[in-house]
Amino acid sequence: MAYSDKVIDHYTNPRNVGTLDKSQNSVGTGLVGAPECGDVMRLQIQVDSNNVITDAKFKTFGCGSAIASSSLATEWLKGKSIDDAMKIDNMDIVEELALPPVKIHCSVLAEDAIKAAINDYRVKNGLEAFEVAKSHH
Amino acid sequence: MNLPIYLDNNATTPMDPRVLEAMLPYFNAKFGNAASRNHAFGWAAEEGVDYAREQVAQLIGANEKEIIFTSGATESDNLAIKGVFEMYKDKGNHIITCVTEHKAVLDACKHVEKLGGSVTYLPVKSDGLIDLTELEAAVTEKTILIAIMYGNNEIGVIQPVKEISAIAHKHGALFMTDATQAVGKIPVDVNADGIDLMAFSGHKMYGPKGVGALYVRRKNPRVKVTAQIDGGGHERGMRSGTLNVPGIVGLGKAAELCRLEMNEEAIRLSALRDKLQASLTVLEESYVNGNVEHRLPHVANISFKYVEGEGLMMAMKDLAVSSGSACTSASLEPSYVLKSLGLSDDLAHSSIRYGLGRFTTEEEVDYAIEQTKKAVNHLRDLSPLWEMFKEGIDLDTVEWAEH
Numbered sequence: 001m002a003y004s005d006k007v008i009d010h011y012t013n014p015r016n017v018g019t020l021d022k023s024q025n026s027v028g029t030g031l032v033g034a035p036e037c038g039d040v041m042r043l044q045i046q047v048d049s050n051n052v053i054t055d056a057k058f059k060t061f062g063c064g065s066a067i068a069s070s071s072l073a074t075e076w077l078k079g080k081s082i083d084d085a086m087k088i089d090n091m092d093i094v095e096e097l098a099l100p101p102v103k104i105h106c107s108v109l110a111e112d113a114i115k116a117a118i119n120d121y122r123v124k125n126g127l128e129a130f131e132v133a134k135s136h137h
Numbered sequence: 138m139n140l141p142i143y144l145d146n147n148a149t150t151p152m153d154p155r156v157l158e159a160m161l162p163y164f165n166a167k168f169g170n171a172a173s174r175n176h177a178f179g180w181a182a183e184e185g186v187d188y189a190r191e192q193v194a195q196l197i198g199a200n201e202k203e204i205i206f207t208s209g210a211t212e213s214d215n216l217a218i219k220g221v222f223e224m225y226k227d228k229g230n231h232i233i234t235c236v237t238e239h240k241a242v243l244d245a246c247k248h249v250e251k252l253g254g255s256v257t258y259l260p261v262k263s264d265g266l267i268d269l270t271e272l273e274a275a276v277t278e279k280t281i282l283i284a285i286m287y288g289n290n291e292i293g294v295i296q297p298v299k300e301i302s303a304i305a306h307k308h309g310a311l312f313m314t315d316a317t318q319a320v321g322k323i324p325v326d327v328n329a330d331g332i333d334l335m336a337f338s339g340h341k342m343y344g345p346k347g348v349g350a351l352y353v354r355r356k357n358p359r360v361k362v363t364a365q366i367d368g369g370g371h372e373r374g375m376r377s378g379t380l381n382v383p384g385i386v387g388l389g390k391a392a393e394l395c396r397l398e399m400n401e402e403a404i405r406l407s408a409l410r411d412k413l414q415a416s417l418t419v420l421e422e423s424y425v426n427g428n429v430e431h432r433l434p435h436v437a438n439i440s441f442k443y444v445e446g447e448g449l450m451m452a453m454k455d456l457a458v459s460s461g462s463a464c465t466s467a468s469l470e471p472s473y474v475l476k477s478l479g480l481s482d483d484l485a486h487s488s489i490r491y492g493l494g495r496f497t498t499e500e501e502v503d504y505a506i507e508q509t510k511k512a513v514n515h516l517r518d519l520s521p522l523w524e525m526f527k528e529g530i531d532l533d534t535v536e537w538a539e540h
Binding site for chain 2: 033
């Protein structure tokens with residue numbers, strides 16, 4: 001199976017690899033997946049007082065498509081409001097990276113990681129967690 | 138040095154140019170049907186086949202009449218297991234095999250179960266070897282066949298075939314072995330090892346694809362299998378079908394080259410393999426899978442914890458290796474062989490198999506070492522699991538959101 005150029009680009013030069021200080025209230029952390037399944041994504045966002053994501057970082061254990069999906073997610077998140085970030089759909093990632101059907105679960109995981117990070121941020125700041133639809137699982 | 142580097146010789150080997158040369162005349166000048174008994178074209182083809190049969194027999198210490206040519210090891214495994222079951226079903230219906238066998242053996246056994254057979258799938262110890270006491274305890278009065286592979290394709294461990302065949306014969310059962318990875322790599326002698334049936338293939342020993350053989354013992358005891366392909370009664374009635382003359386000639390030449398060169402080759406390859414393994418296990422949290430003492434000379438299967446195998450292979454784009462990672466298959470299940478060693482799923486996902494071969498050079502191995510180290514370190518920098526491990530977090534205590 002050949003990888004798309006965009007997957008290879010994100011895989012070779014992953015954007016926004018790193019760690020934010022999860023003890024800060026302005027940071028939301030999403031950790032999704034499981035080692036047994038071969039994919040674990042950790043996605044973090046830094047949110048300012050206007051509910052805008054000013055920074056995003058990731059680390060991923062997984063195949064090239066999983067790494068590329070999370071790298072792309074961090075790129076898309078930066079500068080977005082929380083509300084807009086909630087609208088990122090896994091199929092947008094599939095389309096952008098031209099993921100084959102067998103790799104769609106990587107994009108699902110990235111969407112889950114975004115929502116988990118946002119909800120972590122919200123709960124930390126005394127807000128109610130958004131309900132996350134699990135229809136694509 | 139040409140890139141990419143081929144280190145997947147357990148999947149298939151490149152053909153030796155000397156094998157190709159031996160085959161070429163049988164594609165044109167000597168195109169005859171080996172079964173044509175009445176003209177020179179048939180005789181020329183038959184002569185090529187007869188000579189190849191001798192070359193193959195010699196490699197494994199057999200008589201040439203005991204070699205049945207097939208399309209490859211999968212067909213040979215099927216013929217041996219289904220053929221023995223059909224032939225000996227009045228004597229018993231029980232077969233013993235083990236969980237790390239190739240799918241060709243496991244699936245043939247499953248087929249036999251549907252026909253009323255009973256199959257015991259022995260587990261393996263954490264080093265990949267079967268427990269001989271467990272094997273003997275599994276034998277019943279109905280046991281007609283013990284089918285245990287010689288060398289494993291994923292981890293390279295060599296089963297104690299002599300001891301296994303002794304147990305089989307003590308209880309009046311036949312011993313069959315899938316020796317696809319072993320024949321041509323290490324000395325295999327059907328008499329010294331007590332083998333009654335043995336499957337092997339051309340393309341794993343520098344010969345062509347699409348040709349293999351089944352060794353079927355003719356004396357002490359005389360073994361028979363029921364044909365699975367009916368037709369013109371070729372190969373002593375056990376495998377009908379016009380003989381693949383060029384393929385068979387290639388298999389014969391490949392067998393001869395292995396017989397003459399494998400001892401030196403094994404010494405050279407095991408030294409290179411040991412160098413690769415020693416250099417890579419210097420990396421933190423890397424583990425060799427399977428028994429390292431009883432192992433084929435050219436194989437090393439190593440897990441690099443906290444990195445995922447497919448991601449790793451992508452980072453080593455100039456190396457052709459393989460992984461037990463789930464992501465390489467559609468099933469999303471990691472290697473059943475590694476799991477049967479008791480390896481946790483995450484270690485199975487993190488494994489890379491290096492299979493060296495006749496044309497592997499030391500320069501290539503050195504390059505593979507550098508590429509692997511670089512890739513493992515790169516991916517660990519990206520791995521949240523590695524970061525957690527470094528922070529002293531016990532990953533087994535984390536509640537993972539399984540998807």
